[in-house]
Amino acid sequence: QQQVKQSPQSLIVQKGGISIINCAYENTAFDYFPWYQQFPGKGPALLIAIRPDVSEKKEGRFTISFNKSAKQFSLHIMDSQPGDSATYFCAASKGGGADGLTFGKGTHLIIQP
Amino acid sequence: DAGVIQSPRHEVTEMGQEVTLRCKPISGHNSLFWYRQTMMRGLELLIYFNNNVPIDDSGMPEDRFSAKMPNASFSTLKIQPSEPRDSAVYFCASSLQGWTGELFFGEGSRLTVL
Numbered sequence: 001q002q003q004v005k006q007s008p009q010s011l012i013v014q015k016g017g018i019s020i021i022n023c024a025y026e027n028t029a030f031d032y033f034p035w036y037q038q039f040p041g042k043g044p045a046l047l048i049a050i051r052p053d054v055s056e057k058k059e060g061r062f063t064i065s066f067n068k069s070a071k072q073f074s075l076h077i078m079d080s081q082p083g084d085s086a087t088y089f090c091a092a093s094k095g096g097g098a099d100g101l102t103f104g105k106g107t108h109l110i111i112q113p
Numbered sequence: 114d115a116g117v118i119q120s121p122r123h124e125v126t127e128m129g130q131e132v133t134l135r136c137k138p139i140s141g142h143n144s145l146f147w148y149r150q151t152m153m154r155g156l157e158l159l160i161y162f163n164n165n166v167p168i169d170d171s172g173m174p175e176d177r178f179s180a181k182m183p184n185a186s187f188s189t190l191k192i193q194p195s196e197p198r199d200s201a202v203y204f205c206a207s208s209l210q211g212w213t214g215e216l217f218f219g220e221g222s223r224l225t226v227l
Contacts, residue, residue, distance in 0.1 A: 032214050043117070043204050043218030044156070089156065093214065099169070100146050101216060105155035 003027055004092050006104025014112050019077040021107045023090035026071065030092040034101065035064065035075045038087045047088070048075070080111045115139070117219035119205050125225045131193040134222045137186055138207030146216060147180055147190050148204040156204070162188065163210060174199075195226045 006023045013019045025033075034049035050057045050064040050073065057064045063076040077084055087108050091101040118137040126132055138145050146161040160170040162182045170180070177196070182188040192199055202223045206216040 034214070041220070043206070043220050044216075045218065046215045049214070100158045100161045102158070103156040 004104040010108040119219035136205030142207035
């Protein structure tokens with residue numbers, strides 16, 4: 001049973017464009033929603049995270065939008081750059097992350113110069 | 114500061130052999146997680162420890178897999194006997210429970226079972 005569904009599987013965006021990745025979750029007990037970025041040969045690293053008491057969080061070019069009623073959240077990358085090319089994972093957890101994260105299957109993002 | 118350290122980075126072995134993967138978490142972190150990454154299944158949580166105690170091993174595929182954390186600075190994931198379907202990248206991650214919830218991942222151990 002997949003508790004966090006992520007789409008699309010892959011995404012190609014032109015440099016300067018907006019990259020959008022979507023996730024949906026099922027468990028209403030989830031209270032922590034991070035996005036992780038992974039480069040080839042490396043482990044995932046935290047990019048940005050949100051808790052359900054806010055609907056949006058922005059850090060630089062990266063924004064999480066959160067819709068609690070729809071049980072959906074998304075990552076927006078503004079002014080996408082070739083260096084943003086990576087695999088992005090959404091995740092969710094109960095207890096603020098203490099019990100480990102349930103990850104989506106990932107989105108392979110390519111930013112074309 | 115050193116991050117999470119995993120060894121070996123790459124392991125190629127034959128079916129039936131025992132495989133031991135090692136992890137050194139970030140000093141001061143009290144939670145440790147083992148994940149497996151494959152193309153088909155993505156990142157799967159296998160087991161996690163809090164203060165060296167296994168809390169949830171429901172993600173461990175079967176009895177061939179076992180994990181230990183004898184002290185706060187070392188953990189192992191063992192597969193015995195190994196099978197080709199165990200081929201994957203195994204990640205160890207650590208965190209400071211009760212803080213931000215951020216997991217810090219190692220660079221992974223890529224296992225190939227022939």
